Amino acid sequence: MVSYVIRRLLGLIPTLFIITVIVFSLMHLMPGNAFQALVGLNPHIKDAAKVIAQRMANSGLNLSWPQQYVNWIVNLLHGNLGTSFEFQQPVTTLIGTALPNTVTLALTAELIILIIGIPIGVFQANRVNKGFDISTSLFAVLLYSVPGFIFALFLIFIFSFTLNWLPSMGTVTAAVPWSGDLGDRIQHLILPATALALPSVAYYTRLMRANTLQVFFQDYVRTARAKGLRSGRVLFRHVLRNAIIPITTQFGFDIGGLVGGAVILEQIFTWPGMGELTINANLNRDYPVILATTLIFAVMVLLGNLIADILLASMDPRVRYN
């Protein structure tokens, strides 16, 4: 198992290399750069072209692309992701603030998805074509067909604007003594995590229902029933354990997906995570931040895939670490 994980981790390196080369090239092909936006239309800078050139030189942007890339890789290996052109802060500082927020949001959403999606899917399959199955299936389709940001606005309208129960922005309450307490943070987490989770809840419900139904008709389930086992025991011991395998795989894939998927929701909820950082960096051509955020998204997706594979191998004895 350990050697398998190490092999897989080493296998990530060439993938990451290719991803960074592609992003680096695309980034430089985009017209404009950060300094044009900062300096280009300032009426008081006498020689904007000179200032832009000077700042580009200070940032190493006057070097050839390969040289810039090599410099970036060397710095990366030293744990230095560069300095943001826009914020004039080390990129590691910016990401150090943003990444935990996004990961917290994504993991909370994932938790909500699993806690709600799996039981509903199982009960739907257990009562297939009955009232519960039909009504929750309809609801699931509705949830799945509405984008998360619509839910976000809807949830904000109900729980923040109308009922004033939950805050609509940020991770903590400003200017109060309890700012940043665990309770304060959880309060701020509920709406964005729910909005992020809802469409996936529907997807997981449908997936779990289909998997469970498939397993229901397997020979070993019929055998278990024929042996006189109680239906609950058949469901949880024989059906669920097998039906959940594709869900665990999906869970791994979703880790990266949810982090990326939070981008728009983070804007709506003013959640200071990777989403806002990434969008701003791209709009402002903040190359060091673009590269760093892309790298992190890529690592998250690849690690998610790895986790999915490991979970699959550990849960299904037919799958071997090779």
Added chain:
Amino acid sequence: MKRKKALFSAAAVMTLSTLFAGFGGIGGAFAATAHRAPIVNGGTMVQTFPTAFGLNFIPFLSTSAYTAQATAYSFDSILRFNRKDQLSADIVNKWSVSPNKLTYTFWINPKARWSNGTYITTADIKLGVDWLLSTSYNKTDGGAYGYLLSNVAGVPKSGYLPDGQTPSGFKILGPREFSVTLQQADAAALPAGLAAITPLPAQILGKIPMSKWKGSAFDLHPWVGSGPFITTSVVPGQSITQKANPYYVLGRPHIAQNVWKVISVDVVNGDLASGQVTIAGIHAIDAAQMKKVPNLNLSVVPTNGFDYLGWRLNNATFGSVFSQVKFRQAVEYALNRPAMIKALYAGYGTVENGPLPPINFWYNKALNGTYAYNPAKANALLNSIGMKIKNGWRTMPNGQPFTPTLTISSGNATIQRQADFIQHFLQAVHINLKINPPINFNTILNQLNSDANGKQPIQAFLLAWSLSNDPDPRGLWRSTDNLNTVTIDWTNPKDPAIQLNDKLIHESHGMAAYNINYRIATLNKWQALLNQQLPENFLFDQSTVTAYNKNLHGVVFTPYGNLDPQKWWLSTGN
């Protein structure tokens, strides 16, 4: 909110979109709330930023407009602009100018103190001057405001001095008296430059080399200030909390805490309605709906800026047409601007016929009513320059098809609708204007900045300017100004109109311009020239619509910002 507009002393600063303009929350002096109830002290006021702010809070350092707004609450400049756009006392309460107009002497208000109770002295002023002219600020940190003091005697052509070196033109005459001598007399020197000198706490920053100011503990969280509210906490990307400065020179603020929150424009209206936000700029088209919210008041005031339609006069394909004054005049007559204001901004706006908006003190009233919507006149003008109609569309005078394109930035629905209206009205006079798919603003900048040969795809574009308190046109309108070159490129030195433009701009700040009547007359002539020449098609001045909670009182809404936050107060119920 925009108390430090004086910082942008000369011509203008780009507004990226109506979103920012709306956000600025510029109110109107005329809309100040009258309230006879006794003033209450205390409470927390919440204001908003639409996107994340920067984290450098030492004055002039941040490139973020939002950070600058928050910083302006913590650090006052020596003089301020009042609701009538006149300079008035702040940290300095008295000033004089020498007969040769070269030396300004200032006296610090004896009551001016830092928020920790220590008195503000000329050492703090000197540090503020040294900072603006330092190598660290101007070379390493970009130095967007170094120009403010570039005319001070002893400042080299480079515009900066070694860190900690004071220009010879700055003299300390006593603990509360100092003078600044200029290299040459300039009528705009005080309002467009010296007024923005901002004292910095020598007791703290004087002990740190300027090269290390950026990112220092004080930069990230300045715990001492001279403005009405002092920063108490910063949550990056989320909020800045400020408390009332008990020693504020213009009087202790009534409101105990001011919080700047980053709130998405998607939800700010709801937050205003629910009372979670106290005051914020809103889109004009939402005004009618927000008016119905029981706990909100609205303020609508013109802004000190304008939107315009620019043509690249040097364009290799159609520049020969764009360069013709009659073409641009025809466009101005063809656009039904009042209708556009009604449709785009629910009527909250004013037609703009020159380089200064009608609200501006220096506006030439003779420009009123010029270029009223008149498609017949537009057609006549286009005919007069040989642009014949063929298959329904106008051609170039040489018979070639005339199909100019309009480039607009993405992410702004109002700009896109503006473009649709312009296309509609120009098509009505047979101009086949095409709208390019919206592109990122940075791409537009790139095209404008690299279009010296006129071969970039950009031909027409929509931009907006937010102007400073003083109407000094330098930086934007002279033929030698970089910003002129990279936007409209109205720079042909052989054009008599451009020569006259440069001459009038020069005269508007020379020795004679110290006489206000002379300056008004010169600026009037200059505005009339631009009104006739239309180097760009002036569109309109969008009003700023601000929604604020009914429990907020005393706000002075002006085209130059929401003034005097120390006088605002919060009643206890709605």
